Amino acid sequence: MEVNGVGTEPLVQLLPAIRHFHPGICHFCSQAPSESCMLKWCAQCQLVPYCSKQCQRKDWAMHKRFCQVHAVEGRRNVFSQAKIKVHDKKSWLEYRKFLQLTARINLDRRLEVFENEILLFPRVCEVCKEAEPSKIIDCPNCHSVFYCSDSHCSQDAERHEKWCYKYLLCIQCDIWEARKGIPDLPFPSKVDKEYKKLPAKMIDHLKTQLCLKNVDDRDLDLKLYAVMSERLSYPLSLLYALQQLEVGPYKQAVSELSELKIHVVGAESTKELLGIIRWEYLVHRLPALMKLHMVFVGPELFSDSGLSDELPDNRCLDDSGMTQCEDCQEKGRVIVYEMCQLLYHEYKNTNYFTSPDAIIAYNCGFHEFEGEKRDAWPESLSLMVQNSDIPLIFTSYTSTEAKKDMAVLRKFNDTEVVIPIHMNPYCSVRPIRDFTREDACDMFFINQYISCIIGKK
Numbered sequence: 295m296e297v298n299g300v301g302t303e304p305l306v307q308l309l310p311a312i313r314h315f316h317p318g319i320c321h322f323c324s325q326a327p328s329e330s331c332m333l334k335w336c337a338q339c340q341l342v343p344y345c346s347k348q349c350q351r352k353d354w355a356m357h358k359r360f361c362q363v364h365a366v367e368g369r370r371n372v373f374s375q376a377k378i379k380v381h382d383k384k385s386w387l388e389y390r391k392f393l394q395l396t397a398r399i400n401l402d403r404r405l406e407v408f409e410n411e412i413l414l415f416p417r418v419c420e421v422c423k424e425a426e427p428s429k430i431i432d433c434p435n436c437h438s439v440f441y442c443s444d445s446h447c448s449q450d451a452e453r454h455e456k457w458c459y460k461y462l463l464c465i466q467c468d469i470w471e472a473r474k475g476i477p478d479l480p481f482p483s484k485v486d487k488e489y490k491k492l493p494a495k496m497i498d499h500l501k502t503q504l505c506l507k508n509v510d511d512r513d514l515d516l517k518l519y520a521v522m523s524e525r526l527s528y529p530l531s532l533l534y535a536l537q538q539l540e541v542g543p544y545k546q547a548v549s550e551l552s553e554l555k556i557h558v559v560g561a562e563s564t565k566e567l568l569g570i571i572r573w574e575y576l577v578h579r580l581p582a583l584m585k586l587h588m589v590f591v592g593p594e595l596f597s598d599s600g601l602s603d604e605l606p607d608n609r610c611l612d613d614s615g616m617t618q619c620e621d622c623q624e625k626g627r628v629i630v631y632e633m634c635q636l637l638y639h640e641y642k643n644t645n646y647f648t649s650p651d652a653i654i655a656y657n658c659g660f661h662e663f664e665g666e667k668r669d670a671w672p673e674s675l676s677l678m679v680q681n682s683d684i685p686l687i688f689t690s691y692t693s694t695e696a697k698k699d700m701a702v703l704r705k706f707n708d709t710e711v712v713i714p715i716h717m718n719p720y721c722s723v724r725p726i727r728d729f730t731r732e733d734a735c736d737m738f739f740i741n742q743y744i745s746c747i748i749g750k751k
């Protein structure tokens with residue numbers, strides 16, 4: 295697999311994708327280095343590579359201010375102290391966080407995602423943090439990890455081998471999305487006639503479904519599978535958890551329900567709402583289901599869309615019931631979408647609150663701001679774990695985070711773990727670089743760990 299396995303695809307910009315930074319490819323055109331093309335690093339900051347003067351010129355307007363505040367001093371770039379100051383994971387994290395903070399102050403604004411990534415994933419030796427540009431060589435395969443010498447390269451070889459391929463896939467997905475915008479993926483539209491329990495692995499479930507005629511053969515590759523798994527991980531993780539529970543007022547198996555109402559808490563427009571058709575994908579797995587009611591609740595639900603000011607009651611309701619496929623329409627199956635830009639305890643106090651069959655929090659981060667003033671979770675969580683009929687399903691990015699999230703919930707009295715923390719077979723397989731490497735992993739995955747808790751009777 296090559297970095298640029300994407301060909302020249304048309305620049306159809308739907309929703310623009312988030313721009314990312316990868317230290318081993320041209321920051322403007324994503325070209326990987328080759329025998330005929332060596333990347334050159336911006337001389338003024340030594341932080342960003344380009345394949346050509348043209349690419350550097352085209353990016354200059356975007357890069358100029360960031361470059362100025364990171365200008366090299368006496369041939370030393372902002373990472374030149376790292377070799378002396380960094381001695382473990384913690385000090386490396388602090389070193390980069392300090393640079394982020396300084397950049398925010400100097401630029402007097404929030405950093406773009408790619409600007410944060412320039413400071414989080416720099417071109418320094420993986421082993422000793424050497425940053426002298428003339429000494430640094432890339433991993434020839436993924437161009438994402440760097441070494442100051444052959445000996446440091448071989449010292450890290452065994453560890454890196456586990457991740458090398460995932461770095462490549464990570465770059466490919468980012469490039470593919472950047473070129474295509476965020477397209478509505480060709481979701482499998484098959485409708486199950488009878489209920490089938492999900493197989494043990496996502497790939498076994500999607501494999502058969504992906505061979506559909508509306509999917510261009512050329513696109514049927516790993517990056518499509520990875521991006522598709524990222525989107526479908528949301529409905530499939532929910533289904534995976536529901537299969538292990540009894541739900542609804544009569545404690546039924548999910549396959550028997552004719553109506554299902556789910557509260558998705560801490561929801562964001564760029565995550566849970568992206569390509570909303572995938573929620574119909576859940577309906578297609580449950581032949582007995584006639585009505586699905588999805589309620590998305592979160593204080594930042596529309597913050598990226600500019601919609602927030604126009605919403606009366608901070609709420610938006612689509613109860614037309616419209617489904618996208620003929621099969622659902624013929625059967626009279628209905629999907630209701632409700633979106634509330636509120637904290638969950640605020641939502642609970644509205645006159646439009648209705649009780650769900652289950653609550654789910656994706657990549658919840660319950661622990662993230664624990665003990666801080668801005669932490670809004672405790673008040674909401676106490677309401678979510680109150681009821682012995684309503685399971686609270688939650689996913690976390692890493693095993694460490696899952697344990698911390700669970701610990702937050704266990705502080706409420708009278709709760710019971712109904713699904714213990716475990717690796718979610720329906721997590722996304724799209725790799726995302728983890729700058730903390732908290733779990734000694736270079737990458738994390740959306741919905742990687744899943745658990746469920748319920749209030750005791």
Ligand SMILES: [Zn+2]
Pocket residue numbers: 320321322323324325344345346349
């Ligand atoms: Zn270029």
Ligand SMILES: [Zn+2]
Pocket residue numbers: 336337338339340341342357361362
């Ligand atoms: Zn620069």
Ligand SMILES: [Zn+2]
Pocket residue numbers: 419420421422423424441442443446
């Ligand atoms: Zn080194």
Ligand SMILES: [Zn+2]
Pocket residue numbers: 433434435436437438439454457458459461
């Ligand atoms: Zn590599």
Ligand SMILES: [Zn+2]
Pocket residue numbers: 485574577578617618619620621622623
């Ligand atoms: Zn349908």
